[in-house]
Amino acid sequence: MTENDRYTPPKIWTWDTENGGHFARINRPVAGATHDKTLPLGKHPLQLYSLGTPNGVKITIMLEELLALGHSGAEYDAWLIDILQGEQFSSGFVEINPNSKIPALLDCSTEPPTRVFESGSILLYLAEKFDAFLPTAHHSRTETLNWLFWHMGATADLGGGFGHFYAYAPEKWRYPIDRYAMEVKRQLDVLDRNLAGREFIAGDTYTIADIGIYPWYGELALGRLYDAGEFLSVHEYRNVVRWAEAIDARAPVRRGRMVNRLRGEPSEQLRERHDASDFELRTQDKQPPE
Incomplete structure (x- = not known):
């Protein structure tokens, strides 16, 4: 950043819709719906409206893990919400999540849902x-x-902080990248020290702590998140890498990573999930039925 690039905040901030960046078209300073659209409903007790980002993957992994344990009540329909197209601002989605962020879940096994x-x-x-x-x-x-x-609390610094300025901001600025890289490495060190004497995050048992943390810090440790593995020297956090590799090898995790996914190889993407057989169709490189 040069002297000429230095920004002096105005006395009163106003919204500049042309501020650039990966999410510039959909970011806005107000809540609420932008258009009327009813969300689809499938046949299963749980209706998930999501996208295959780390926050969305947490839930599809959890649901696949529950199904692997034999909990038939965890059967779900996973509907794709394309946030880059602003689908999270539909009236139907806002009714489930007034914050307009994925994921959102509707449990239709209760009355009312x-x-x-x-x-x-x-x-x-x-x-x-x-x-x-x-x-x-x-x-x-x-x-x-x-x-x-x-x-x-921590992932805001990883995603909205480091991820934004390292991968998505319209220009690379040293100050925010350094600031958030330092914090993410500190967080990795927190996890690494914790995992030095434990198999899993909270002890000897696989829990929702592992399921929640893996899509962010596990994917980061495996070099998949923001293409930042080398930049952050993630190999140094050996306990995190060991833990991430163990979680990554679980069959329900592999399935959960595919659901509502729009990135990666086509064989790794399952845009919508409505039945367990959809995974078999996907691995055969066929599109699941609409």
Whole structure:
């Protein structure tokens, strides 16, 4: 940044819709719907409206893990919400999540249906609904929730901070990249030290803490997030890498990573999920039925 690029904030901020950046067309300083559109409903108890970003992947992994345990009530329809097209601002989506962020879940097994938004809240809701991936013993449950809420606060610096300025901002500026790279490396060190004496995030048991943290920090440690593995020297965090590789090898995790995915190889993308057989169709390089 040069002297001529220095920005002096005005006395009163006003919205400049031409501020550039990857999400410039959809970011706005007001809430609410921009258009009327009813969300689709499928045949299963749970209706998920999402996108295959880290926050969305948390929930599809959780649902696939529940189904792998035999919880038939966790069957779900996963509908794609393309945030770059502003679909999160439809009246139907805003009715489920007034914050217009993916993921959003509608539990149609209750009367009336229950809306659940914010990925951490959805993970906790599903864990309590199916009594899975959340220990019941006092100390273990508390430790799991410690890490669940830790990541809900920490990932803002990884995604909205580091990810934005390193990968999405219209120009590369040293100050914000350095600032957030330092914080993300500190967070990786927090996780690495924690995992030095534990198999999983909250102890010896796989929990919603692992499911929530993996799509962000596990993917980062495996070099998949923002193409920033070398820049952040993620190989130095050996305990995080070991843990990430173990989570990544789980079959429900591999399936969950595919759902509502718009990036990567076509064989890794399942734009919508309505039945377990959709994965078989995808791996055969066929499109699932509409």
